Amino acid sequence: MKTVLITGGSRGIGKALVQRFLSEGYFVIGTSTKGVTDITHENLLVVQLDLMSPESIRNCADKILNIKKTVDILINNAAALWTERVGDTMELQVDILRKTLEVDLIGVIDFTLRIVPIMSQGGHIINISSRQGSLHYVHEMKNPSYQISKAGLNMFTKVLSCQLKDTITVSSVHPGAVLSGLAAADANMLPEESANYIYDLAISKSKTGQFWFKGEPFPW
Ligand SMILES: NC(=O)c1ccc[n+]([C@@H]2O[C@H](COP(=O)([O-])OP(=O)(O)OC[C@H]3O[C@@H](n4cnc5c(N)ncnc54)[C@H](OP(=O)(O)O)[C@@H]3O)[C@@H](O)[C@H]2O)c1
Structure with a gap:
């Protein structure tokens, strides 16, 4: 039985991913900030993860390492967005930038580097990015801290794909x-x-270090 690890599996896209992988016969490790979800399944393990907290990241990774399973697919889906709207406009705000980078970029990198050693050869890491992190599509400030963090996440995809060469595929996805x-x-x-x-991409033998949307290359 193959194993997939999905962060932020309690709601939205992450929850739909948990359900899809369970229906395909995977053992699913999902995370949520409180360590609970409303899905119960014999092949689902839910672990607490708060990407804001280095201690939570360490504890979560240690728990996963302790169950002694090889992770075939890691989907870094969890993220948070704080609005920077001031009146009718958006303003880049450093306090919001700090916490956004902590959750959506640094926390994701910290967590991923702890999981890589237990990933299978031929495995796949998918970083759920956003069109808002694409330099190609930036023509206005939407959520500036979030835009910066997702652009950084895309660079992490490239850097990690170089580090892992062809042993593990690393992809960014606009969902x-x-x-x-x-x-x-x-x-x-x-x-x-x-x-x-995202499921179709995760199980495909795609080229590493690419940005995808609906199974097609997407501009960085
Ligand atoms: N929705 C869109 O249109 C869209 C567009 C482009 C990109 N994306 C990306 O797609 C991904 C999923 O988005 P979504 O719309 O499905 O989000 P969502 O419904 O808000 O769900 C977010 C998930 O992330 C978890 N999470 C939030 N803060 C966290 C933290 N500090 N540490 C760990 N986990 C945390 C949440 O867990 P709890 O339930 O415990 O809070 C939840 O499971 C994100 O990476 C997002 O940037 C979404």
Whole structure:
């Protein structure tokens, strides 16, 4: 039985991913900030993870290492967004930048580097990024700290793909404008549809170090 590790498996896209992988016969390790989800399944293990806290990251990774399973797929899906709206405009705010980078970038990197040693050869790491982190598509400030963190996450995908060469595939994914917690006003995709595209990519033998949307290359 193959194992997938999905951060932020309690809601939105992450929850839809947990359900899809369970239905495909995977053993699923999901995380949430409180260590609970409303899905119960014999092949689901839920572990507490708060990416804001280095201690929580260490404890979560240690628990996963202790169950002695090889992780075939890691999906770094968990993220948070704090609005920087001031009146009618967005303003980059350093206090928000610090916590966004902690959760959406540094925490993800810390967690990933702890999991890499127990990943299988031929495994796949998927970083759920965003169109908002694409330099190609930035023409205005939307959520500046979030934009900066997702651009950084994309660079992590590239850097890690160089480090891991061809042993483990590393991908960034734009999941679409999805009707979930971090939805933009124009969101129109169901979490299940987004999860289906991510699932197909996760099990594919795709080129490492790429950015994807709906199974097609997406501009950085
Ligand atoms: N929705 C969109 O349109 C869209 C577009 C582009 C990219 N994305 C990306 O897609 C991913 C999922 O987004 P979503 O809309 O499904 O989000 P969501 O519904 O808000 O769910 C966020 C998940 O992340 C977890 N989480 C939040 N803060 C965390 C923290 N400090 N430490 C660890 N886990 C934390 C939450 O756990 P709890 O339930 O415990 O709070 C939850 O499981 C994110 O990476 C997001 O940036 C989404």
